[in-house]
Structure formats: structure tokens, C-alpha cells
Amino acid sequence: MGLRGKDLIEVRGLEPAEIELILDTAESMKEIASRAIKKVPTLRGKTVVNLFLEPSTRTRTSFEIAGKWLSADVVNVSGSASSVVKGETLMDTAKNLEAMSPDCVVIRHAMAGAPHMLARALRAAIINAGDGAHEHPTQALLDLLTIREKKGHLDGLKAAIVGDIAHSRVARSNIYGMRKMGMTVTVAGPPTLIPPGVEELGVKVAHRLEEAIRDVDVVMMLRLQQERMQAALIPSLREYARLWGLTLDRLAAAREDVLIMHPGPVNRGVELAPEVADSRYSVILDQVANGVAVRMALLYLLIGGKPAEAGA
Amino acid sequence: MGLRGKDLIEVRGLEPAEIELILDTAESMKEIASRAIKKVPTLRGKTVVNLFLEPSTRTRTSFEIAGKWLSADVVNVSGSASSVVKGETLMDTAKNLEAMSPDCVVIRHAMAGAPHMLARALRAAIINAGDGAHEHPTQALLDLLTIREKKGHLDGLKAAIVGDIAHSRVARSNIYGMRKMGMTVTVAGPPTLIPPGVEELGVKVAHRLEEAIRDVDVVMMLRLQQERMQAALIPSLREYARLWGLTLDRLAAAREDVLIMHPGPVNRGVELAPEVADSRYSVILDQVANGVAVRMALLYLLIGGKPAEAGA
Amino acid sequence: MGLRGKDLIEVRGLEPAEIELILDTAESMKEIASRAIKKVPTLRGKTVVNLFLEPSTRTRTSFEIAGKWLSADVVNVSGSASSVVKGETLMDTAKNLEAMSPDCVVIRHAMAGAPHMLARALRAAIINAGDGAHEHPTQALLDLLTIREKKGHLDGLKAAIVGDIAHSRVARSNIYGMRKMGMTVTVAGPPTLIPPGVEELGVKVAHRLEEAIRDVDVVMMLRLQQERMQAALIPSLREYARLWGLTLDRLAAAREDVLIMHPGPVNRGVELAPEVADSRYSVILDQVANGVAVRMALLYLLIGGKPAEAGA
Numbered sequence: 001m002g003l004r005g006k007d008l009i010e011v012r013g014l015e016p017a018e019i020e021l022i023l024d025t026a027e028s029m030k031e032i033a034s035r036a037i038k039k040v041p042t043l044r045g046k047t048v049v050n051l052f053l054e055p056s057t058r059t060r061t062s063f064e065i066a067g068k069w070l071s072a073d074v075v076n077v078s079g080s081a082s083s084v085v086k087g088e089t090l091m092d093t094a095k096n097l098e099a100m101s102p103d104c105v106v107i108r109h110a111m112a113g114a115p116h117m118l119a120r121a122l123r124a125a126i127i128n129a130g131d132g133a134h135e136h137p138t139q140a141l142l143d144l145l146t147i148r149e150k151k152g153h154l155d156g157l158k159a160a161i162v163g164d165i166a167h168s169r170v171a172r173s174n175i176y177g178m179r180k181m182g183m184t185v186t187v188a189g190p191p192t193l194i195p196p197g198v199e200e201l202g203v204k205v206a207h208r209l210e211e212a213i214r215d216v217d218v219v220m221m222l223r224l225q226q227e228r229m230q231a232a233l234i235p236s237l238r239e240y241a242r243l244w245g246l247t248l249d250r251l252a253a254a255r256e257d258v259l260i261m262h263p264g265p266v267n268r269g270v271e272l273a274p275e276v277a278d279s280r281y282s283v284i285l286d287q288v289a290n291g292v293a294v295r296m297a298l299l300y301l302l303i304g305g306k307p308a309e310a311g312a
Numbered sequence: 313m314g315l316r317g318k319d320l321i322e323v324r325g326l327e328p329a330e331i332e333l334i335l336d337t338a339e340s341m342k343e344i345a346s347r348a349i350k351k352v353p354t355l356r357g358k359t360v361v362n363l364f365l366e367p368s369t370r371t372r373t374s375f376e377i378a379g380k381w382l383s384a385d386v387v388n389v390s391g392s393a394s395s396v397v398k399g400e401t402l403m404d405t406a407k408n409l410e411a412m413s414p415d416c417v418v419i420r421h422a423m424a425g426a427p428h429m430l431a432r433a434l435r436a437a438i439i440n441a442g443d444g445a446h447e448h449p450t451q452a453l454l455d456l457l458t459i460r461e462k463k464g465h466l467d468g469l470k471a472a473i474v475g476d477i478a479h480s481r482v483a484r485s486n487i488y489g490m491r492k493m494g495m496t497v498t499v500a501g502p503p504t505l506i507p508p509g510v511e512e513l514g515v516k517v518a519h520r521l522e523e524a525i526r527d528v529d530v531v532m533m534l535r536l537q538q539e540r541m542q543a544a545l546i547p548s549l550r551e552y553a554r555l556w557g558l559t560l561d562r563l564a565a566a567r568e569d570v571l572i573m574h575p576g577p578v579n580r581g582v583e584l585a586p587e588v589a590d591s592r593y594s595v596i597l598d599q600v601a602n603g604v605a606v607r608m609a610l611l612y613l614l615i616g617g618k619p620a621e622a623g624a
Numbered sequence: 625m626g627l628r629g630k631d632l633i634e635v636r637g638l639e640p641a642e643i644e645l646i647l648d649t650a651e652s653m654k655e656i657a658s659r660a661i662k663k664v665p666t667l668r669g670k671t672v673v674n675l676f677l678e679p680s681t682r683t684r685t686s687f688e689i690a691g692k693w694l695s696a697d698v699v700n701v702s703g704s705a706s707s708v709v710k711g712e713t714l715m716d717t718a719k720n721l722e723a724m725s726p727d728c729v730v731i732r733h734a735m736a737g738a739p740h741m742l743a744r745a746l747r748a749a750i751i752n753a754g755d756g757a758h759e760h761p762t763q764a765l766l767d768l769l770t771i772r773e774k775k776g777h778l779d780g781l782k783a784a785i786v787g788d789i790a791h792s793r794v795a796r797s798n799i800y801g802m803r804k805m806g807m808t809v810t811v812a813g814p815p816t817l818i819p820p821g822v823e824e825l826g827v828k829v830a831h832r833l834e835e836a837i838r839d840v841d842v843v844m845m846l847r848l849q850q851e852r853m854q855a856a857l858i859p860s861l862r863e864y865a866r867l868w869g870l871t872l873d874r875l876a877a878a879r880e881d882v883l884i885m886h887p888g889p890v891n892r893g894v895e896l897a898p899e900v901a902d903s904r905y906s907v908i909l910d911q912v913a914n915g916v917a918v919r920m921a922l923l924y925l926l927i928g929g930k931p932a933e934a935g936a
Contacts, residue, residue: 033725037669039697045349047377057701058720065671065724068697073351073380077369092577096370099600100377101345265716288723357661359689385663385692389681404889408682411912412689413657 003301007119007126011137011176019181023145025297026290032069033292043072046103046303051093052129053079053109058264058288059129059138063106066295070304075102090114091121098122103303107131125302127295133167139263140173142294144181146286147218150259155182160212161203162244163222163271164193164233170263171222175201188212189222189244192233209244213254220261221246221271237270247273251281259283315613319431319438323449323488331493335457337609338602344381345604355384358415358615363405364441365391365421370576370600371441371450375418378607382616387414402426403433410434415615419443437614439607445479451575452485454606456493458598459530462571467494472524473515474556475534475583476505482575483534487513500524501534501556504545521556525566532573533558533583549582559585563593571595627925631743631750635761635800643804647769649921650914656693657916667696670727670927675717676753677703677733682888682912683753683762687730690919694928699726714738715745722746727927731755749926751919757791763887764797766918768805770911771842774883779806784836785827786868787846787895788817788857794887795846799825812836813846813868816857833868837878844885845870845895861894871897875905883907 003018011019032038048067052060060076067074077097090109094117097105104125107115112132119126130136148154159178165171165187178185179202187198188206198205206212213219224240234240246260260272260281268274277284315330323331344350360379364372372388379386389409402421406429409417416437419427424444431438442448460466471490477483477499490497491514499510500518510517518524525531536552546552558572572584572593580586589596627642635643656662672691676684684700691698701721714733718741721729728749731739736756743750754760772778783802789795789811802809803826811822812830822829830836837843848864858864870884884896884905892898901908 035669038671038725039669045347045351047350047380049373057717061673061699061701061721062724064699065697065726068671068699073377075373075376075380077373089580092580093369095597096576096600097373099597100374100604101350101601102377264720268713268716285719285723288720289725292724357659357663359662359692361685385689387685387688387692389685401892404892405681407909408888408912409685411909412686412916413662413913414689 002305006302007115008137008298008302009115009119009126009128010135011140011173011180012135014177014180016180019141019144019177022141022294022297022301023148025301026141026145026293027149029296029300030290030293032296033289038069039071040069041071042300042304043067043070046072047101048072048074048104048106048299048303049097049102050074050076051097051105051107052077053090053107054130055079056108056130058291059108062288062291063127063129063295066292066299069292070296070299072103072299091117094118094122098124104299127298127302130169132169133172134169135173135176136169136263137173138291138294138298139170140177141298142287142290143174143220143261143263144177145290145294146261146283147259149286149290150283151217154178157218158184158186158216159218159220160186160188160206160216161220161222162188162209162212162246164224164228165189165198165222166193166195167225167228168222174220175203179203186212186216190234190240193228209246209250210253213246213250213258215255216258217255218259218261219246219254223263223265224267224271241270245269245271245273246276248275248279251276251279261287264288314617318614319427320449320610320614321427321431321438321440322447323452323485323492324447326449326489326492328492331453331456331489334453334606334609334613335460337613338453338457338605339461341608341612342602342605344608345601350381351383352381353383354612354616355379355382358384359413360384360386360416360418360611360615361409361414362386362388363409363417363419364389365402365419366442367391368420368442370603371420374600374603375439375441375607378604378611381604382608382611384415384611403429406430406434410436416611439610439614442481444481445484446481447485447488448481448575449485450603450606450610451482452489453610454599454602455486455532455573455575456489457602457606458573458595459571461598461602462595463529466490469530470496470498470528471530471532472498472500472518472528473532473534474500474521474524474558476536477501477510477534478505478507479537480534486532487515491515498524498528502546502552521558521562522565525558525562525570527567528570529567530571530573531558531566535575535577536579536583553582557581557583557585558588560587560591563588563591573599576600626929630926631739632761632922632926633739633743633750633752634759635764635797635804636759638801638804640804643765643768643801646765646918646921646925647772649925650765650769650917651773653920653924654914654917656920657913662693663695664693665695666924666928667691667694670696671725672696672698672728672730672923672927673721673726674698674700675721675729675731676701677714677731678754679703680732680754682915683732686912686915687751687753687919690916690923693916694920694923696727696923715741718742718746722748728923751922751926754793756793757796758793759797759800760793760887761797762915762918762922763794764801765922766911766914767798767844767885767887768801769914769918770885770907771883773910773914774907775841778802781842782808782810782840783842783844784810784812784830784840785844785846786812786833786836786870788848789813789822789846790817790819791849792846798844799827803827810836810840814858814864833870833874834877837870837874837882839879840882841879842883842885843870843878847887847889848891848895865894869893869895869897870900872899872903875900875903885911888912
């Protein structure tokens with residue numbers, strides 16, 4: 001069995017069996033990172049274009065390393081250097097890249113829906129590396145891998161996602177993924193940052209941090225974007241940290257075996273106290289390591305098996 | 313037989329037999345793009361430096377993919393990141409790169425003549441990826457490959473090149489290449505953008521779009537640079553589009569089997585109506601695909617056969 | 625015998641035997657640059673991250689080529705593209721990179737001590753590619769290699785280092801390295817750019833250029849950073865060039881077999897007259913070529929022998 005689609009755009013559209021397949025494949029990829037020779041010939045002669053039209057060091061680096069360990073040719077195209085500068089539309093950029101016969105285009109874009117548009121238009125496999133406030137599926141998949149690794153299973157676990165739920169593609173992808181895998185999800189954050197009707201996604205809403213994190217297996221703290229403050233959605237960083245920042249003190253209300261997660265980069269002292277980020281509860285660096293494994297798995301599943309189609 | 317020079321700086325200096333050799337080689341390279349494993353060991357252990365001192369996603373990406381498919385090591389050096397920032401002269405930059413023993417330096421530079429200067433000073437093969445308003449030889453070669461592929465031959469064909477002839481390195485390289493291969497060329501555009509004495513290059517000048525495109529095999533529309541408007545060489549984009557933009561309506565005056573070409577990126581709605589860019593006459597994406605093949609051919613012909621000389 | 629540490633942070637902490645080992649290894653690496661196939665499988669499956677948080681074309685390119693010729697996977701992370709932009713601390717950036725299991729992180733940073741901090745925190749081998757005004761050890765090692773190559777030995781040679789001694793990491797690393805290898809060092813420059821107590825490093829201070837360069841085997845001219853003038857440490861570029869610029873005229877006072885060195889990029893006409901930079905005394909391009917060899921040697925010595933440890 002493989003994935004049903006040629007692309008990975010949303011967690012929302014994945015079936016639980018597909019998520020299991022990705023996580024199982026990623027687990028077997030993790031072994032490569034521990035070898036003296038971190039290189040397998042699986043994707044030799046395949047070309048992966050990293051089209052990052054929003055800056056992101058870690059996600060781009062993670063995909064680049066994933067591709068290189070699998071022996072793919074990886075070509076980085078970034079926003080500022082791109083001919084998007086010359087006023088070309090995204091679709092023209094994409095069709096032009098496609099004409100160069102890449103097997104996979106990894107795209108990050110500020111506009112929700114951009115990867116979907118590419119997926120419909122291009123023969124190449126498209127991987128969404130984050131699109132606006134829509135989804136960031138590889139982040140959710142690496143989060144699920146981390147939880148499964150630490151807890152041994154996903155079904156029946158309880159998670160709290162805390163922070164700017166309204167604008168977070170990480171939150172959306174995780175809500176879909178966790179729910180599909182049988183987890184219970186509570187979201188929490190300032191009322192201005194909780195989208196109305198979020199309960200329709202199958203989550204509960206908590207109104208205080210303490211209430212959200214009590215008795216859960218996983219606490220996922222979201223990064224607070226400075227822009228939210230400028231938009232007057234929160235009064236100040238200090239006020240936000242006072243009400244919604246996770247400190248060791250507050251963590252006392254949580255279970256002894258709770259996992260603290262964060263998609264990074266962490267605003268230390270804002271959503272997460274440094275002592276919590278570096279505590280034994282934190283699995284933040286496991287998330288990063290699992291990111292490479294999940295991306296290797298997706299590249300393998302999407303472009304590893306089948307022969308490429310003929311170029312234009 | 314091979315190329316006569318160690319470099320590719322101008323189409324102007326090429327002999328027709330050399331152009332044929334490049335196109336034939338490119339044709340055989342195209343097959344690689346259609347394979348499941350797009351990788352041959354031809355340039356293993358060769359180093360290609362992409363020195364792009366003017367931004368360009370597609371040309372850089374095209375050279376990078378060309379090099380990687382041939383197994384070369386490709387190193388990108390771009391303008392803003394370069395020590396040009398520290399006030400180093402181009403020649404110092406080049407000599408320093410040369411001291412690192414690259415086999416080939418691909419250079420794009422805003423200054424006409426920069427690649428020529430490097431070619432004289434360096435042992436490495438220099439490929440001109442566009443220098444000021446001088447030449448863009450790989451673009452003309454990929455254009456000729458596309459025309460030959462679609463029409464079966466070049467000799468005796470008629471082409472119109474429309475737009476900013478005065479400032480276009482694409483137009484210059486194509487005029488040289490088309491004339492050498494036995495094609496007839498008509499140029500057309502606003503009088504301010506037609507260089508005086510252009511007829512000396514062996515082309516005719518047309519004063520209206522309709523006149524230029526009637527009865528030709530190929531219409532090559534040039535990108536209008538916004539700078540021209542700022543320099544008051546054209547009254548407005550709207551006015552330019554009205555007089556010189558190719559629409560489906562106007563295309564009715566052309567032959568049924570005309571090829572519409574554009575070096576990209578297209579200003580949709582300015583020099584080319586979207587319906588024309590996406591029409592069955594358009595071979596714009598074939599041009600892009602052929603770009604990789606032509607660059608593979610040049611890398612192969614320039615640095616593929618002979619052993620590299622000893623480093624400094 | 626190998627290097628004692630897992631990292632290369634300072635020349636200061638190296639033993640003479642370690643320096644000899646690096647230079648000997650680099651010498652054997654130089655042969656690779658002269659081959660038709662510049663590629664050996666030594667570091668296949670090893671991952672090198674080039675973390676350049678200060679711009680630098682040549683040093684980054686030099687490390688990238690060094691890694692690629694040894695068949696390592698090289699991933700570039702640069703300052704502006706990095707999530708340092710998002711306010712992440714250097715340590716978070718580094719720990720995140722580490723979680724992706726690189727074997728080596730090459731770091732350039734404006735802050736003295738940054739590489740040392742990383743070396744303590746990370747399992748990966750850290751190579752200092754220049755940190756603030758502290759050290760630039762690979763530059764000093766390539767300088768020593770160049771001198772040894774040209775003179776046959778280091779012990780007993782006399783060198784003058786001229787320019788902004790106070791702010792130069794190149795000067796500091798060279799002073800340590802030259803002294804360890806038995807060389808005599810004289811420093812010279814405007815009084816505002818000579819650090820008080822510099823004699824404690826085992827060097828003499830000369831107060832005029834002519835005095836410094838008389839009877840030495842090596843003259844190393846430092847790059848004058850424009851910032852120094854803005855900080856009013858020197859009156860003007862012209863005045864600096866008049867007093868401290870090396871011209872052919874002044875060079876007449878030096879020995880017939882003197883070597884002129886410069887870490888590049890040269891401010892032609894400021895610290896070095898063009899005729900001197902391009903003269904037969906100049907070994908500036910040998911320095912660049914030796915840079916690749918020294919970096920290959922360090923990558924080989926630090927990550928070539930031992931199996932990588934398991935990923936997080």
C-alpha cells in the first residue's frame with residue numbers, strides 16, 4: 001500500500017492508515033540518521049525543488065537534508081532571489097519549474113491554497129511546507145511521530161494546544177491529525193486568538209492555561225507571532241506571557257509524564273519559560289530530529305517508487 | 313569535432329557548425345530528462361560555479377539542474393551574498409574563484425563584457441548567462457533548439473522579434489543565431505526601442521505588430537522591463553500593450569502554424585495576453601525544458617571531454 | 625595521531641604537532657585539486673552545515689568546495705535566510721541544527737566566542753570560520769601552509785603583519801600560529817589600531833611601515849575595514865594609504881624574496897597598491913587555493929575517521 005494522492009497538501013485529507021504508513025516509514029528512516037554513513041541511494045536521479053517563498057531556515061534545511069540523505073538532487077529556490085521579484089505569477093513560476101522536470105516541489109508560501117493550486121497544475125509531487133494560516137502537514141506528522149515514539153501509541157491520548165489557534169497552520173494540521181488518530185484535543189488561548197466555531201473541528205476550548213494542561217499527555221505551545229501584537233489582538237508580550245506562558249510553576253498542575261512540544265523557533269520567556277523549554281518534559285529537539293525522518297518518508301513514498309514521467 | 317573556444321560568451325562568434333553541434337548534443341541530453349533516474353556520471357568530479365551577480369531564478373536553476381544531472385559539483389554564488397559587497401572588483405572575485413579550481417564559471421552580470429573579461433583572465437571555461445544588454449547566448453541556443461524541434465529545420469524560416477530590441481540581450485543573441493542558421497529576421501517595436509542601424513545586423517524593421525507577424529514561422533515576444541517606462545521610453549504599460557501586446561485577435565493575422573516564444577518571465581497582459589501565452593501556439597514551456605538540455609550540452613562540450621589543468 | 629579536540633576553534637589552543645599534522649594533511653589534499661576528477665569518497669554520508677551568520681563568499685565557497693570534493697553533503701544556512709530573523713537565539717539555532725545530525729557545523733559569527741559556545745553544547749565537530757575580532761583559525765592555517773610551501777619551512781622565519789591589528793581575527797590567529805611554529809612576528813599600524821600590551825603575545829611593534837617590512841620573509845597586509853574610519857580611528861583612507869599602504873616603492877626596502885600576503889578581499893589602492901597585489905612577490909591566490917586544501921584537511925581530520933554518534 002502507498003499514499004493515495006500524488007501530493008501531500010493537507011493532513012485533513014489523509015486517512016488514518018496513510019498517517020500510520022508515513023509514521024512507520026519515518027521510523028525506519030530514523031535509523032539512517034544514526035549511521036556513520038548517512039546516505040542511501042533510494043532517490044538517486046530524482047530532483048527535489050525547495051521553493052520557499054517565505055523565509056524558513058529549519059524547514060528548508062530539514063527537507064534539504066532529507067533529500068540529500070536519500071541521494072536526491074536538491075535545488076533551493078528562495079523568495080527574494082526568485083523571479084517572483086520580476087512580477088511573475090506563482091503559477092508561471094511553478095510551470096517553469098515543472099518544465100525543468102523536477103520529481104517533487106516542496107513549497108512554502110504565505111498564501112493559503114498555493115500548494116493546492118500547484119498540485120492541480122503540475123505533474124510533480126507537491127509537498128506543502130506551510131501555506132498561510134491553512135496547514136503545515138509535515139509539522140503535524142513529525143509531532144505525531146514524536147508523540148507515538150514517546151508514548152508508544154496515539155489512540156486515546158489527550159493533548160492541549162495553547163496559543164494563537166486562529167492564525168496557526170501548525171494548530172490546524174495537528175488538530176486534524178490528532179483527531180484522526182483517536183486523540184482528544186483541547187485548545188486554549190486569548191479569546192481574540194481562538195477562532196469562533198473551532199469546536200466543529202472536534203476540539204474542546206479551555207479558557208485558562210491551567211485548565212487546558214491539567215490531565216493531558218501532551219502540551220503543545222504555539223509560537224506567538226509578533227504581528228499579533230501589532231494588530232492589537234493581544235495587549236503586550238508581557239501580558240501574554242503572564243496569562244499564557246508556560247512556566248515551571250504552572251507545569252506543576254500537569255501530569256508527571258506530560259510531553260511539552262513546540263514547533264519552534266521558541267520565543268523564550270514569552271510562550272515558554274526557558275526552564276520549561278530545556279526541562280525533561282520537553283521533546284522539542286526530538287521533534288526537529290523527527291522532522292528529517294518524516295520528510296524522508298514523504299519523499300520516499302511520493303517519488304521513491306514509481307518511474308518519473310517523461311519531461312515536456 | 314568540438315567547440316573551438318574554451319568559453320561560450322557570444323552567439324556572434326560561433327560558426328553554424330558549432331551551433332549545430334550544440335543543438336545536436338542538447339537533443340541527446342533531452343532524453344535524460346525523461347528517465348526515471350535523471351543522472352549520468354559524465355561530469356563527476358567537475359566543479360561548476362554559478363556566479364550570479366544579477367538576480368535570476370530560472371537561469372540559475374536551469375544551470376544548477378543541468379550540472380547536477382551530469383553529476384558535477386555545483387556551487388552557487390549570488391550577488392548580495394558575494395564579497396562584491398565588500399568592494400572587491402569583479403576581476404578579484406573571479407581570480408579568487410579560479411584559485412579554487414572550478415572547471416567552469418557561469419556568470420550573469422549587469423555589465424556588458426564582464427564574461428569576456430573573465431574568459432580572457434581565467435583558465436576555467438566561462439559561460440555567459442546574460443551580460444547587460446550584450447548577449448544571452450544560452451537563451452538563443454535554447455530558442456533555436458525549440459524552433460528546430462518544432463519545425464524540423466531552421467534554414468529558410470522567418471522570425472519576428474517584437475518589443476524592446478534596443479536593450480535586449482535575448483534579441484541580440486537570437487538575431488545572430490537565427491541569421492547564422494539561415495533564418496530571416498524582422499524586428500518590431502516602438503521607435504524609441506529600435507536601435508538605429510539595426511539593419512546592419514541583417515534584419516528588417518517593421519513598424520507595426522501586424523506587419524511584423526504576418527507570414528512568419530516564429531514570433532518571439534520580448535519581456536518589457538518596467539525600467540523603460542520610468543526612463544520615459546514608452547508612455548505607459550497600457551499604451552504599450554495596446555500597440556505592441558500580442559492578443560488572440562492580433563494573432564489571427566499570423567500563420568496557422570506560427571510558434572509563439574517568450575524568454576520569460578512573461579508580463580501577462582502587457583507584451584502577451586494570457587490567452588496567447590497559454591495557447592497551442594505557445595512553446596514557452598518547451599523553451600524552458602530545452603534550456604536545461606542546452607546547458608547540459610554546453611557543460612559537456614566545454615568541460616566534459618578534456619582533463620582539467622592543474623590548480624594554482 | 626589525530627587532533628586532540630573534536631573541534632577547531634582557535635589556533636591558540638593547538639600544539640605545534642597538531643599544526644604540522646593539519647599542514648601535512650592539507651598538502652596531500654592539494655593533489656586532488658589538480659586531478660581531472662576532483663572527487664574522493666572520504667566523507668560520503670557525512671553532513672556539513674555551513675552556518676554563516678556574517679556574509680562571506682569566499683570562506684563559505686571554500687568550505688563548500690572542500691566538503692563536496694570529499695563527497696560530503698553540504699548544507700548552507702546564511703544569516704538573512706536564517707530563523708535568527710525570527711528572534712531565535714544562537715544556541716537554539718545550533719541545537720536545532722544538531723538535532724538534524726550534522727557531523728560538522730562550520731560557523732561564522734560576528735560575536736567572538738560563538739563557535740566556542742557551540743563546541744561545548746554540540747556533539748558535532750565545530751569549525752570556527754571567523755568569530756568577531758577573536759580568531760579565524762583556518763585563515764592562519766592556510767597562511768602557514770602557503771609560507772611553508774614557498775619557503776620550505778616555518779621555523780626561524782620573520783613576518784610582519786601590517787594594518788588594523790586591534791580588530792583583526794586574522795592577525796590574532798596568525799600571531800598565535802606563527803609564534804608556535806618558531807617564527808618571529810612584528811606588527812605595525814596606526815597607534816589607534818595597535819592594541820596596548822600586544823607585546824605579551826610575543827610580538828614586536830614597529831611604528832613605521834618601512835621599519836616593519838625591512839628584512840622579513842613575509843609581509844602580511846591586513847584589510848582595512850571601512851568601519852574603522854567611521855569610528856574615527858583613522859583620519860581618511862587616503863591618509864591611511866599614504867602612511868600604511870604597501871606600494872612598489874616601499875617594497876624596495878624589503879628583501880628580494882619577500883612574500884606578500886593578504887587575507888582578501890583586497891582594498892586595492894588602500895592597504896595594497898594594485899602593482900604589489902599582482903606582483904611576483906604576491907602569493908594571495910596561493911592562499912586562496914590553499915584555503916580549500918586546509919579546509920579539506922580539517923574536515924577529514926575532524927569527521928573523516930570516526931563513525932558518527934547516534935542521532936537524538
